[in-house]
Each structure stands twice: as structure tokens, then as C-alpha cells.
């Protein structure tokens with residue numbers, strides 16, 4: 001099977017006042033149709049930066065080298081306009097805070113229409129119907145009412161669902177989700193994760209899921225890439241990473257997670273004993 005995206009020796013440098021600072025130090029990864037690559041690492045490890053570099057979302061003070069082969073084309077070196085056209089249709093991105101993806105001055109309906117007008121040939125009526133369909137697929141109650149609302153009138157979880165629904169309705173080859181549940185409360189996080197897992201089962205879209213949370217990564221990823229200070233620390237299936245982490249940094253992440261889980265189980269156990 002051919003990878004949807006293959007990144008080779010990605011290097012990102014930040015140039016300020018003639019000083020160069022290397023942020024991403026030569027990373028490689030592949031993602032295949034219907035599979036999910038989880039990118040795991042602590043804050044500042046370079047998770048977001050590596051995908052932003054591939055998708056042309058960094059400013060002029062960054063230099064990006066290496067290869068990012070997408071459908072046989074190297075994305076690195078493409079113009080901003082060429083990459084803008086690829087994003088949103090062939091590659092969809094879901095970001096941490098859904099509020100920032102919606103313009104506060106536009107109703108949901110107008111924001112969805114804008115995307116469909118740009119990337120499809122649908123008529124006004126078809127766009128309206130498609131918008132209602134997206135909302136009901138994402139289990140938003142009363143889609144006719146919800147599309148008339150402004151972003152601040154909906155919860156973060158609802159906005160994130162709409163974002164995911166919109167992204168998937170474009171039938172992208174690749175979906176990049178960058179900490180999509182971090183800004184959302186725990187119960188809604190679980191619901192959002194269920195949507196991603198459903199999408200993974202039902203579509204052939206390749207997925208890159210970025211998170212600092214090993215639990216979230218374990219729920220969805222087939223392969224995991226662990227980043228530490230802009231370098232690849234580990235790579236393998238979730239089981240390999242969890243059971244036999246090669247790198248001391250990965251071992252630390254796994255041990256931390258296991259300690260939290262043990263604490264959680266102990267707390268639950270005690271509660272169980274007390275309630276009897």
C-alpha cells in the first residue's frame with residue numbers, strides 16, 4: 001500500500017536577527033489510507049510545528065527542508081496558494097480550539113457555505129442541505145436552528161463536532177487533528193474521541209492525531225511517533241511503544257501514565273471498599 005503522506009528528513013529552522021535555531025531536527029514518518037499515526041510528545045516537543053511546516057503554515061522567518069510526498073508531489077517548496085488549495089479539500093485540519101476556527105461575526109451557516117463555495121460546485125440550495133446533513137451526522141440536535149447561530153451561542157464541543165463534520169464532508173485524503181480535545185471538558189472529550197474512532201472505522205481517510213496524552217493516542221493510533229525536543233525519540237505500534245519503549249524519554253512518558261492509571265485504580269478501589 002502506498003502512503004498518503006511520506007515525510008523524509010524534515011528540518012525546520014527559525015531565523016531571528018541572523019541567528020538560526022533548529023526546531024525540528026530531521027524527522028521521518030508515513031501515514032497510510034485508513035490508518036492513524038499518533039504523534040506524541042510533551043508541550044514544545046515540536047508536534048504542531050512539524051505538521052505546520054509540511055502544510056505551509058509557518059511564517060517567513062522559518063525555513064523548511066526535506067521532503068513531504070503527498071500523492072506523489074513534494075509539498076515542501078510549493079507556494080502558499082498551492083498549499084491553501086490542498087488544505088481544506090485534500091487535507092483537512094482540526095485544531096485545538098474550535099473557537100479560533102470560526103469567525104465570531106458569521107453565523108455557522110455562512111461559515112460552512114464559504115468552505116463549500118470555495119471547494120465544491122454545489123448550488124446554494126445543495127450547500128444548505130449539505131450543511132444540515134453535516135450537523136445531523138455529527139449529532140447536533142435541531143440542525144435548522146443550530147446553523148442560524150453564531151459561534152459563541154454554541155458550546156466548544158458542538159463547534160468541534162461541526163468542524164470535524166465539515167472536514168470529513170470534503171472527503172479528504174488526510175485528516176490532521178492537532179490536540180482536538182484539549183480545550184474541551186472531559187465528558188465532551190470522550191464524545192469527540194468516539195467521533196474520530198467512528199470516522200477511522202467508516203472512512204479510508206488517513207489520519208494524523210497529535211496529542212500530549214498517551215491515553216488519547218492509545219484510543220486511536222495504529223502507529224505512534226514520539227517526539228522529544230524536535231527529534232524522533234521512538235516509533236512503532238502503540239503496543240511496542242507502551243510495552244517496550246526504546247527511548248528513555250518514551251519510557252518516562254509511559255511510566256508517568258502508568259503511575260496516574262495506578263493511582264486512579266487505587267482511588268476507585270478504595271472508594272469501592274468504603275461504599276460497601
Ligand SMILES: Nc1ncnc2c1ncn2[C@@H]1O[C@H](COP(=O)(O)OP(=O)(O)OP(=O)(O)O)[C@@H](O)[C@H]1O
Pocket residue numbers: 014023041042043044045046047048049050179212
Ligand atoms: N512562532 C514561533 N517562533 C519561534 N519558535 C517557536 C514558535 N512557535 C513554536 N516555537 C518553538 O518550536 C518548538 C516546538 O513547538 P510546537 O508548538 O511544535 O510544540 P508542540 O509539541 O506542538 O507543543 P504544544 O502542544 O504546546 O503546541 C518549541 O520549542 C517552541 O518554543
